[in-house]
Amino acid sequence: MKIEEQKLRVNGLSYTVRSALDNDAHRLSEIRVQIDGETENLDREQGEGFIDPPGFKQIIRTDTESRVNLFLVAEAEGRIVGFSRCEGNTLKRFSHKVEFGICILKDYWGYGIGKNLLKRSVSWADSTGISKMTLNVLETNVKAIELYKMFGFEIEGVLKNDKLLSDGKFYNTVVMGRIKPEMNKRR
Template structure:
């Protein structure tokens, strides 16, 4: 397993990964077949992350295939530049193998070279494995976002979670 920062050459593989993730889990934002992005758009998005001093994407790679990722989107305006929003996803066959912790550790090492002092995320309240990982990595629940999403025609709440450095 290799954990590394993304490159523009990963655009097609990232699209494949995200579409597979959308089909495998109900804990991500997109429904199956809802994500519409092509290689050019994905490449531009990756470049915008790479050019930023407070955003990045880390990938977990197995046999030259992306099996997990963690994106860090830093605030763009002066008042929130110290803060970043995290999205993490791992393919079903690779969960429970420490990849989430390794992705967070890579982000933590990178964060030391930035001015980020707060990382935050949202997680569905029924995502027990995700919540356990985030707490293990030092995140705390700050609040609840009621009726945040509709999954299988039912409202789902999310926790706001954050870690302060």
């Protein structure tokens, strides 16, 4: 699905949040590898699960055509600096929910990019009949957990000793979910 682009200015940085386009595929392939090397908050080490430009083009096309998928990019200073995806499921029993994921270049942390990608994704989900969003976050990523809580996500569970990081220690993954507010009233 596509959304209308939004121009923002936060802490002196001007950037745009918009739907991903076919011509973003090459940069998305590069930036994903770079981001994976900048933080251990994500599932992959640098270079793992590589998606080449044609692979990203296919994801972008699928997400653009699907009513239950949304692929957003944040563009600043003439380049993509982050992206997020909501990926739905075509199985009827799961068609009410999407899984959210996000990646932002470390140099662009602190400009509200994650917050604005999440805000647009939540707004899109609420307006399109999606009643639940889910995500996984590393237990040590406290800032992200607090941000998700601000948007109504709750901790639904913990996957113990789920990730082995470079320090040789195991860390927990926090499973979070957000149920559309009017859905909570029905229970």
